[in-house]
Amino acid sequence: MVGATGSPLPFCCLPFTCTRALRQRLYVGNGILAVVAVRPVCSSLSSSTLAQAPIGNDSQLQSFKAWLTQRGVLSNSSSVRPQQVESQGLGLVASGRPIAQGEEVLNVPQELWMSVAAARSHPDIGPFCTNLRPWVTLALFLLFEKGMPSSPWRSYIDILPHTLDSPLFWSDEELAQIEGTQLLGSISGYHQHVYNEYTQLMEDVITPNPQLFDQSMFTREAFLWAFGILRSRTFPPLTGDDLALVPLADLVNHGMVLNMEGPSWEKKSSGFFPRREYLTLRAPVAVKEGEQVVMQYGKKKGNGQLALDYGFVECSPRTTAVRDCFTLTLEISESDRFFGDKIDIAEFNGLSSTVYFDLVHEQELPDNMLPFLRLIALGGADAFLLEALFRNTVWEHLQLPVSRENEEAVCKAVLDGCRFALAAYPTTMDEDLNLLSRGDLSSRLKMAVAIRLGEKKALEELQLSFETRLAELDRLEYYAARRLRGLGLLDDRGDLTPWVFEG
Numbered sequence: 001m002v003g004a005t006g007s008p009l010p011f012c013c014l015p016f017t018c019t020r021a022l023r024q025r026l027y028v029g030n031g032i033l034a035v036v037a038v039r040p041v042c043s044s045l046s047s048s049t050l051a052q053a054p055i056g057n058d059s060q061l062q063s064f065k066a067w068l069t070q071r072g073v074l075s076n077s078s079s080v081r082p083q084q085v086e087s088q089g090l091g092l093v094a095s096g097r098p099i100a101q102g103e104e105v106l107n108v109p110q111e112l113w114m115s116v117a118a119a120r121s122h123p124d125i126g127p128f129c130t131n132l133r134p135w136v137t138l139a140l141f142l143l144f145e146k147g148m149p150s151s152p153w154r155s156y157i158d159i160l161p162h163t164l165d166s167p168l169f170w171s172d173e174e175l176a177q178i179e180g181t182q183l184l185g186s187i188s189g190y191h192q193h194v195y196n197e198y199t200q201l202m203e204d205v206i207t208p209n210p211q212l213f214d215q216s217m218f219t220r221e222a223f224l225w226a227f228g229i230l231r232s233r234t235f236p237p238l239t240g241d242d243l244a245l246v247p248l249a250d251l252v253n254h255g256m257v258l259n260m261e262g263p264s265w266e267k268k269s270s271g272f273f274p275r276r277e278y279l280t281l282r283a284p285v286a287v288k289e290g291e292q293v294v295m296q297y298g299k300k301k302g303n304g305q306l307a308l309d310y311g312f313v314e315c316s317p318r319t320t321a322v323r324d325c326f327t328l329t330l331e332i333s334e335s336d337r338f339f340g341d342k343i344d345i346a347e348f349n350g351l352s353s354t355v356y357f358d359l360v361h362e363q364e365l366p367d368n369m370l371p372f373l374r375l376i377a378l379g380g381a382d383a384f385l386l387e388a389l390f391r392n393t394v395w396e397h398l399q400l401p402v403s404r405e406n407e408e409a410v411c412k413a414v415l416d417g418c419r420f421a422l423a424a425y426p427t428t429m430d431e432d433l434n435l436l437s438r439g440d441l442s443s444r445l446k447m448a449v450a451i452r453l454g455e456k457k458a459l460e461e462l463q464l465s466f467e468t469r470l471a472e473l474d475r476l477e478y479y480a481a482r483r484l485r486g487l488g489l490l491d492d493r494g495d496l497t498p499w500v501f502e503g
């Protein structure tokens with residue numbers, strides 16, 4: 001029941017449970033408890049963020065600025081200007097004056113967005129987009145426009161990075177550095193998903209229409225690049241059918257020390273005839289003149305997810321977010337003889353047969369994790385709790401230890417899962433820490449080491465907490481004792497009250 005998986009997919013609803021090469025099931029007792037795997041996400045180091053974004057050259061940047069100026073998005077009075085930022089590619093910098101917290105720093109009208117709506121209403125490609133997922137529609141649109149010398153978005157497309165640092169784009173040699181990690185499993189899941197979509201698109205749209213689509217623009221690599229661009233440059237609220245690349249607004253970089261989660265991108269409308277939509281960027285914190293305006297890409301994202309989505313990890317000691325994590329996959333086994341009852345109980349309490357729990361370094365175990373583990377392990381003499389009579393109260397009972405057998409099964413399954421997952425990493429934490437202290441690693445290698453170290457930290461912490469729990473089994477109070485106490489048959493020291501034996 002404990003396992004490692006990849007992360008949920010992008011933009012679309014296709015869930016993939018991942019694909020970590022190592023997937024293990026441990027059966028405890030009568031086959032109730034199976035350890036499946038665990039998925040990790042992050043780590044912390046001692047320097048600043050580690051990745052670089054490729055950048056447009058200066059003349060491309062000048063022509064992009066001119067394009068925005070002609071369309072009234074940038075002017076001499078704009079409070080930000082796009083410019084190169086050390087090790088982060090392009091960024092937005094406060095221009096001419098400081099910027100106050102919450103101030104609107106730019107507004108980009110909808111007609112400049114490369115959006116799903118624009119693709120669907122495009123005279124040439126629109127008819128082909130009807131049955132495509134939003135992100136596939138936008139990837140198609142981006143590659144189509146990229147191949148058009150006179151595209152209205154030419155200046156924008158030219159400043160997009162040609163290569164991306166997400167592990168989705170790493171060589172086999174680089175990927176070998178994240179062997180054993182959940183991230184590696186996620187990457188193969190993403191690759192598979194993107195290539196499936198690509199194959200379908202080629203079959204249904206590109207190959208049958210050579211007069212419209214320049215095949216050389218629609219290679220597998222180009223499609224993955226488009227996916228990476230969408231993944232790294234689109235933000236809420238422009239998601240799903242509203243998915244859009246918003247020139248200039250998408251130059252905002254991630255700020256490591258931002259202790260906020262709220263969106264910096266906002267959708268606004270103004271006027272009535274016609275009503276115009278804008279994407280507004282609001283500064284989350286005050287910024288001095290010449291400093292960069294940044295936003296928070298996701299306070300709850302672990303370093304694995306940051307790497308996957310954006311091609312960098314957060315390692316600053318000043319960071320407010322905890323980026324070391326590992327996602328534990330718990331599953332009620334279909335071979336469990338109480339499968340039906342357990343599913344009923346899980347669903348009654350808002351869960352399903354498989355539940356993902358994000359374990360974050362230095363944070364409490366996620367809500368519902370222990371009760372769900374106890375439910376999975378429930379059997380033998382404790383199986384009476386699965387009867388219909390207890391359906392409304394069983395979850396309450398599972399919040400606390402049920403029986404010594406149940407709690408021991410839970411601890412052992414988690415510990416086996418941890419040992420299994422930890423054994424899959426070729427390096428130790430000390431080796432990772434030594435490597436990071438060298439200071440001469442490439443940015444991708446640093447990213448890899450930070451990610452595998454973070455996963456291990458979260459796993460080791462889990463292991464330690466369940467080892468402690470296992471050692472304390474004799475000191476825990478279980479369901480039977482709680483029940484007797486509730487009936488007034490057990491005193492505060494845990495002794496049975498004498499009169500029980502009298503009659």
Ligand SMILES: C[S@@+](CC[C@H](N)C(=O)[O-])C[C@H]1O[C@@H](n2cnc3c(N)ncnc32)[C@H](O)[C@@H]1O
Pocket residue numbers: 049050051052053054055087088089090091159160161165232233234250251252253254255256309310311312
């Ligand atoms: C939304 S774009 C921001 C604009 C981008 N810098 C560019 O040159 O086009 C996101 C990308 O910027 C880079 N980036 C953003 N914040 C960063 C940070 N704190 N450290 C390193 N790279 C960052 C990453 O390459 C990321 O994928």
